[in-house]
Amino acid sequence: METLIQGLAQGLAIGGIYGLITMALTIVYSVTRLLNFAHGDLMVVAMYLAFAGVNWLGIDPYLSILIIAPLMFGFGALLFHLIFARVLRAHVLLVVQVTLGLGFVIQSVLLMVFSANYRTVQSVLTGKRIFIGDIVLQAPYVVAFVVSVLTAVLFFWLLHRSTFGRQVRAVAEDAEAASLSGINVRWVQMIVFAGALGTLGVVGPLVSPVFIVEPTLGLHLSLVAFIVLILGGVTNFIGTFVAGIIIGVAEALGGLYVNPPEFAGITPYAIFILFLLFRPSGVLERS
């Protein structure tokens, strides 16, 4: 029973993170129609920045968020300007190819700089536990979950209460009409894209103490984010968060109960296929 609860807690934390990564992916998609297959690779960049911060400069990953998030924001603005702005009107397949190419470059550079070794990042919270009655929780997971929920709430608030949020929703609804009513669509798109990368700059260091980092992790993360996006419904942010938690919990419980344990990694994909087989109308209805 205790392992079950711990597994659930761990799954909730990872699921919250998946939800948040997918929100960043979804909001970029809704204002630019770009399917970014390099999304996961960009998150891995943030994780390696946290790794470099700890090992080269001695900065704790949680503290390094203050540097990495703005850095990723700037990187996002640059990438949008150099690459993504040029393919906004291109065929969706071309965009997929370009982002796969970008992911490939990121992986190759990471491989050159950090080698293919599996890395773990130490933080002040590594090994610390939080006790709630009989339940023992790992502190890094709790922090990851709390921060991801808070960031998601901040997202909601920004989207629905601020002027910029209204502009973002207008562009997502109908870019042409938004442009006609005086919104600078290109500027909104750039800020959203940069903001998504800034979010990855928060998430990357946040999960670096609980993930094992290696250069090719990115495509796997992109795939998980897209699966969550499909399961949750493309425009439904609450659905996205719930789907993220379903996948996160499935992964954590799979790690505990699937026999042989090597097959645990299959559970999120199995859930995805089951959804497509038995609830395809639900998936379509919401997307």
Add this chain to the structure above:
Amino acid sequence: MMKNYIPILGFLLGGAVISTLADRYWLDILIFALWYAYLCTTWNIIGGIAGQFTFAHPIYVAVGGYTSTLLFNHLGLSPWIGMFAGMAFAVLLAVIVGWINYSRRLPHLTYALITLAMTFVGVIILRSSQFLGGSEGVFILRGNDPANFKFFDKHVYFWIILVAVCLVLTFVTWLSKSQMGLKLVALRDNEDAAKMLGISQLKAVLVASGISAGLGAFAGTFYAQYLFVIDPSVAGSHLAVEIILFTAIGGMGTVWGPVFGPLALVILSRYLNAEFIDFKGLGQVVYGFLIIIVLVFLKDGVVSWAGKSILRQRTKSKNARKTQ
């Protein structure tokens, strides 16, 4: 119509001449370049001509390689025959996946995601299965035994893969002019209009992906027979990404793009990696950048861009003649 096939004959003869000039080192590079060209050409049938984005080819390669190798090791069946069993399995798998997605009219994105998930699941299954040799894979005893697809002379492998590329090219050239090919292109360019004309998307996609997968499986048998081992690494998503990027830089949906792309990039990256040995992976970084630049600025692969430029030149000179 016959003139469409002349370049293929030229490619075959040119390749044969080059094989007599190349030393063992270059022969090895060229065999791998042609192996990629073969895979890209088969991928192009479903990915380029039919426009259905798939990541599943590494799985078909693994199915082909493992099937023929296990049949040979356990039952003594020659890989020349066993490869057809692998191809049949790959076709079956492709049809099942295509059916899951398109019988329910799911979007293209889910097809891409299912096939990408397949590569991750495939690697996990291959790594953890004792029968399939775990992470080490399955070995084949070295030897020189033409009846069992084993040769000491690398030239033979070169000729086999060269002929295979030419055969697939011939098929693709025929396909792109056939009624089936036109249906696939119609579905790719305007799905709704094509469906309105009564083209069955499910049937067309199943046929195209089945053919593409079956042909792709041969690359697995070839890989196993050339290296005398087949291991889980061939099933990984990185091979799918390479296939897609190589095809993209050459030109998706064209006949020659998927051949030109891998030949140019495999040779370039091998050269860079050998020249700058201290920067491991420099070749990949350089060609990754090249791919992004080509795609962003030409909006298409090199072959399709060149084709369009030639066409534009011709119409320009025609118009000039008209005005005179």
